[in-house]
Amino acid sequence: MKPQTDASAQASVAADAIDWARIRADFPLLSRQVHGKPLIYLDSANTGQKPAPVIEATDAFYRQHNANVSRAVHTLGTEATEAYEAARNKLARFLNVRGNELVLCSGTTFAINLVAYSWALPRLRAGDVILVSRMEHHANIVPWQLVAERTGAVIKVAEVLADGSLDLPALYAAMTPQVKLLAIAHVSNVLGTTNPVREICRQARKHGITTLVDGSQAVPHRPVDIAAIGCDFYAFTGHKMCGPTGTGALWARREHLQAMPPFLGGGEMIKEVSFGGTVFNDAPHKFEAGTPNIAGFIGLGAAVDYLQSVGMQAIQARESTLLAHATEELLKVPGLRLFGTAADKAAVLSFVIDGAHSHDLATLLDLEGVAVRSGQHCAHPLLQFFGVAATCRASLAFYNTHEEIEQFIAALNKVRRLLV
Numbered sequence: 172m173k174p175q176t177d178a179s180a181q182a183s184v185a186a187d188a189i190d191w192a193r194i195r196a197d198f199p200l201l202s203r204q205v206h207g208k209p210l211i212y213l214d215s216a217n218t219g220q221k222p223a224p225v226i227e228a229t230d231a232f233y234r235q236h237n238a239n240v241s242r243a244v245h246t247l248g249t250e251a252t253e254a255y256e257a258a259r260n261k262l263a264r265f266l267n268v269r270g271n272e273l274v275l276c277s278g279t280t281f282a283i284n285l286v287a288y289s290w291a292l293p294r295l296r297a298g299d300v301i302l303v304s305r306m307e308h309h310a311n312i313v314p315w316q317l318v319a320e321r322t323g324a325v326i327k328v329a330e331v332l333a334d335g336s337l338d339l340p341a342l343y344a345a346m347t348p349q350v351k352l353l354a355i356a357h358v359s360n361v362l363g364t365t366n367p368v369r370e371i372c373r374q375a376r377k378h379g380i381t382t383l384v385d386g387s388q389a390v391p392h393r394p395v396d397i398a399a400i401g402c403d404f405y406a407f408t409g410h411k412m413c414g415p416t417g418t419g420a421l422w423a424r425r426e427h428l429q430a431m432p433p434f435l436g437g438g439e440m441i442k443e444v445s446f447g448g449t450v451f452n453d454a455p456h457k458f459e460a461g462t463p464n465i466a467g468f469i470g471l472g473a474a475v476d477y478l479q480s481v482g483m484q485a486i487q488a489r490e491s492t493l494l495a496h497a498t499e500e501l502l503k504v505p506g507l508r509l510f511g512t513a514a515d516k517a518a519v520l521s522f523v524i525d526g527a528h529s530h531d532l533a534t535l536l537d538l539e540g541v542a543v544r545s546g547q548h549c550a551h552p553l554l555q556f557f558g559v560a561a562t563c564r565a566s567l568a569f570y571n572t573h574e575e576i577e578q579f580i581a582a583l584n585k586v587r588r589l590l591v
Contacts, residue, residue: 182484186492189485195570197222197477208540211575211582216360216519216566217544219391219413221474228473229415232466239462241439255465258472259420265475266405267396268422274455275468278419279387280310282406283354285421285458286383287314289431290404291352297323300349302380304329304337304366305556306359309549311385315354324351331556335362335511342371346378353382357389361550361564362511363494363519365389372401387411391568392490392517394483397422413478414471417464428454435460486569493567493576494518500580501565506591510557518567521548527590529561535586536563541579 195201198220203210212220232254238247240255256270263270276282295301301315305328312326319326327350329342346353353375358365372382383404389395391412397405404427409418423431433440433451437460443450451457478486497520501507506525523529533545544564547554554562565579 182482182488183492185482186485186488189481189489191489191569191572194481195572197224198570199223199226201570205540205542206538211541211571211579213565213567213571213575213579214542214544215391215568215571216388216411216548216564218410218416219568220570221413221415221470222477224477225413225415225470225473229466229470232469237466240465241456251465254469254472255463258468258475261472261475262420265479266390266422267398269425271453271455272422272425272428274421274423274428274458275463276419276421276459277417277464278408278410279308279385279406280408282404282419282421283310283383283385284314285434286404286406286423287318289434289458290381290427291315291318291324292321293432295319295322295324295351298349299324299351300347301326302329302342302345302350302353303327304342304355305331306335306337306362306364306550306553307354307356308360308385308387309551311354311356311383312552315352325349328552329355331362331364331553334513335359335364335516336513337364337366339367339371343374346375346380348378350378350380353380355382355384357384357386357395358392358517358519359511359550359553360388360519361521361548361553361562362513363388363516363521364511364513365393365515365517368402369400376401388517388519391478393487403427409467409471409474412471412474414474415464415467418467418471421458425454428458431458433457433460437461481569489569490518490567493569493571493573494520496573497565497567497576497579500576501583504580504583504587506587510559510562519564520566521562521564523559523562524587524591527587529563531590532563532583532586535589536579536582539582539585541582 236250238251240252260270263273330338368384375382382402384402386407390407405422410416440452440457440460508523510521529545546561
């Protein structure tokens with residue numbers, strides 16, 4: 172067990188002082204039943220549940236303020252635009268960046284594709300290298316493959332170790348002059364591994380390598396200071412951080428945003444259009460063509476308010492306590508193999524049980540009211556490394572309870588006896 176730093180000790184004290192039952196009561200869906208049994212939701216790495224203030228903010232927009240943004244001078248249009256831009260600024264403060272560096276989009280997948288097509292595609296040439304890690308989500312692999320096919324660039328892979336941590340010496344050794352881009356997850360969606368992205372980006376800068384960090388699994392669960400990380404691009408998704416689906420953002424250094432051409436063309440991303448040519452809007456708006464998910468981003472702004480009201484350090488400490496409990500209990504289950512045991516990991520537990528197919532486990536757990544994910548978790552290369560076709564994944568959030576962990580383990584032992 173790693174010794175606690177002063178900051179983590181203070182966060183633990185703060186977490187202990189919070190009435191987590193009251194926090195849980197803010198999430199309406201968590202009170203429902205599934206198959207006649209209380210829902211135990213252990214799939215927050217897939218999508219986070221939504222607290223009442225987020226649902227209410229989205230509902231209030233449609234009931235009281237519904238209008239398009241940046242197109243009307245009437246009252247509703249002004250209200251919608253102000254609320255939408257307020258959400259951008261809330262996100263920026265939350266992540267310690269400037270609002271004019273934050274492109275609002277549908278989520279991490281769109282954000283990474285934006286970098287692929289607007290930054291990488293015009294710049295990369297045959298023989299250039301895109302460096303990614305074995306633990307990446309498909310959203311941080313496939314766009315680079317498409318770019319490589321069109322440019323002649325080459326993708327190289329930084330491997331992981333048996334405990335699910337990144338092989339850092341090998342990664343640093345792979346930072347050759349040919350590497351133009353490093354794309355790396357902040358936190359693995361399968362292993363929970365938390366990569367030391369600040370140090371990784373520092374090493375990359377020494378070699379002149381541009382860096383993109385996939386923050387989908389980090390932003391919902393721990394304090395994230397993008398400025399301190401020192402990357403060039405940071406992508407994240409709103410629905411994993413208690414916000415509505417179809418929301419997220421790309422942060423990019425201002426010089427990149429100014430140099431990158433638009434990814435999509437249409438309304439809002441322009442200043443002037445004639446048949447002789449178009450003058451594009453300033454960044455970030457030149458990357459935000461068309462009508463955005465206005466209500467969704469207003470809801471995401473409410474999610475930021477909610478997370479800050481709980482406290483990101485307290486959330487991280489709470490989830491760390493839940494993870495320790497769940498890990499201890501899971502390792503008592505006969506025949507269970509756990510993937511990802513690196514230090515300082517997030518509350519993600521991927522496992523298999525000898526003699527039981529992961530899909531069968533998940534199906535029978537659902538009949539017990541327990542929601543876990545089974546499959547390859549959009550990380551085929553990682554599961555190939557561990558030699559398994561699929562895993563079950565139980566992912567925790569601050570709204571889970573220790574009682575739910577005990578109930579999950581009891582249900583898992585029950586269905587294991589039916590399958591093995």
